[in-house]
Amino acid sequence: MKCLKCGWSNSDTAAYCQKCHAYLSEQPGMESIDAFKALILSLFFTGIFYLVFPIPVIRSEYWLQLFSGHISETIVALVLWSLFLIFFKWRQFRQQLLAYEAFRNQIMHDSLSKGIYVRDVDERILEISQFMQEQKVKKFQDSVIFRRVRRTLRHLKAIPKKEEITSILNYQADIDHNRMQSGYALLNVFIWAIPILGFIGTVFGIGQSVGEFSDFIRNTGGTDLNTQMRSALGGVTSGLSVAFSTTFIALVGVVPIMMLASSLRKREEDLLLSVEDYCLEDLLPNLHVRPGDEMLDDTVSEHLEQMAEFSENWRKQVSPVLESVERYSKGFAAQVDGLQPLIQKFSESLFEAKDKMSDTDQVVNVLENTENLKKKDKKDNEPPTENAQPLKQ
Numbered sequence: 478m479k480c481l482k483c484g485w486s487n488s489d490t491a492a493y494c495q496k497c498h499a500y501l502s503e504q505p506g507m508e509s510i511d512a513f514k515a516l517i518l519s520l521f522f523t524g525i526f527y528l529v530f531p532i533p534v535i536r537s538e539y540w541l542q543l544f545s546g547h548i549s550e551t552i553v554a555l556v557l558w559s560l561f562l563i564f565f566k567w568r569q570f571r572q573q574l575l576a577y578e579a580f581r582n583q584i585m586h587d588s589l590s591k592g593i594y595v596r597d598v599d600e601r602i603l604e605i606s607q608f609m610q611e612q613k614v615k616k617f618q619d620s621v622i623f624r625r626v627r628r629t630l631r632h633l634k635a636i637p638k639k640e641e642i643t644s645i646l647n648y649q650a651d652i653d654h655n656r657m658q659s660g661y662a663l664l665n666v667f668i669w670a671i672p673i674l675g676f677i678g679t680v681f682g683i684g685q686s687v688g689e690f691s692d693f694i695r696n697t698g699g700t701d702l703n704t705q706m707r708s709a710l711g712g713v714t715s716g717l718s719v720a721f722s723t724t725f726i727a728l729v730g731v732v733p734i735m736m737l738a739s740s741l742r743k744r745e746e747d748l749l750l751s752v753e754d755y756c757l758e759d760l761l762p763n764l765h766v767r768p769g770d771e772m773l774d775d776t777v778s779e780h781l782e783q784m785a786e787f788s789e790n791w792r793k794q795v796s797p798v799l800e801s802v803e804r805y806s807k808g809f810a811a812q813v814d815g816l817q818p819l820i821q822k823f824s825e826s827l828f829e830a831k832d833k834m835s836d837t838d839q840v841v842n843v844l845e846n847t848e849n850l851k852k853k854d855k856k857d858n859e860p861p862t863e864n865a866q867p868l869k870q
Contacts, residue, residue: 508660511562511565511566514565515562515564518561520554522557523557527544542718542722543725544726545719546678546719546722548674548678548719548723549723549726552671552675552726552730553726553730555667555670555671555674556731556734558667559667559734559738560737562667563741566660567741570741570744570745572620573621573622573745573748574748576620577751577752579609580623580755581755586759588608589760589763592765593630593763593764595637598630598634599634605626605627609623621653621748621749621752622755624649625646625650625653626756628645628649629649646753650753653749653752657746657749664734668734668735671731671734674723675723675724675726676727677723678720678722678727679721679723681723682720682723685720
């Protein structure tokens with residue numbers, strides 16, 4: 478494949494130019510080139526059809542009249558042109574289908590399931606390209622699925638946001654669908670133009686018949702009327718033959734074109750839907766848009782697993798102790814319930830003893846006070862002693 482940047486010729490399985498390392502892709506206008514190839518082939522086979530085989534060897538007047546005339550030749554050429562266009566489009570579809578089947582390979586699925594990180598985008602694109610080369614998929618660079626995966630990964634590196642990636646996938650799906658529809662524009666023109674040419678041939682043939690008959694009316698003489706009538710009817714029937722033959726060829730030729738084009742378009746639409754399903758199911762869930770978060774998530778998950786394991790082991794070790802504590806607590810509660818009446822009686826006895834001691838203390842205090850009063854009165858009634866010195870004047 479020729480590099481559009483430097484012009485270097487590379488192999489058909491190369492994804493990047495071996496000289497300038499630019500991404501390889503088909504040059505724009507490949508559909509125009511295919512249309513031109515189909516035109517050359519249609520003209521070539523039309524010439525063979527009318528000059529070599531089968532028209533020169535046919536002896537049937539019906540078939541010779543059916544394909545005679547410039548309008549019939551044009552219709553045959555357009556029918557062949559349309560069929561060759563469908564053939565080239567079928568070849569492109571076959572390459573697209575092979576690329577899609579390669580992406581659906583189990584090896585590719587396992588590789589993408591490991592995750593696509595922002596830091597590894599270029600390596601993953603190169604890995605996918607090498608895998609497509611190993612699968613011997615020709616011109617996979619322009620396949621719908623490879624182009625969509627590559628652009629998604631490129632945008633992942635530039636804008637690591639899943640919302641943006643989803644929008645880009647939707648835009649790319651619309652672009653691919655519009656490109657597929659535009660590829661049938663020329664075929665749609667031919668499907669419309671071929672019956673129109675048949676009707677033009679019909680009008681031309683009828684006009685020719687009417688002209689022949691009008692010439693007969695103007696040139697009718699009195700002598701040899703039967704010969705003139707036969708000659709005029711021959712021209713009229715010849716014109717009618719052209720009219721109906723062109724319409725017949727056009728309608729018969731356009732039917733297989735419509736059937737083949739509709740079938741091929743339906744298969745391409747199904748392939749586009751399959752590519753969208755692949756991007757949503759296998760590609761988008763495996764994109765890791767935030768660099769560094771993957772390692773953090775793995776570390777957090779590992780620590781959570783360790784904590785869960787430690788909690789489970791601790792629960793298994795502590796559960797027997799908790800069960801024994803529960804049993805002892807129940808026994809202790811029963812013992813406390815049994816001691817409660819004794820404690821209550823002891824408390825009542827203690828309070829009664831306290832009350833009695835309070836009464837005893839009051840009696841002792843009263844006796845002591847009485848004794849002190851008696852001693853004081855006795856001391857006051859005693860006379861002063863002799864040894865007492867008189868007070869100084």
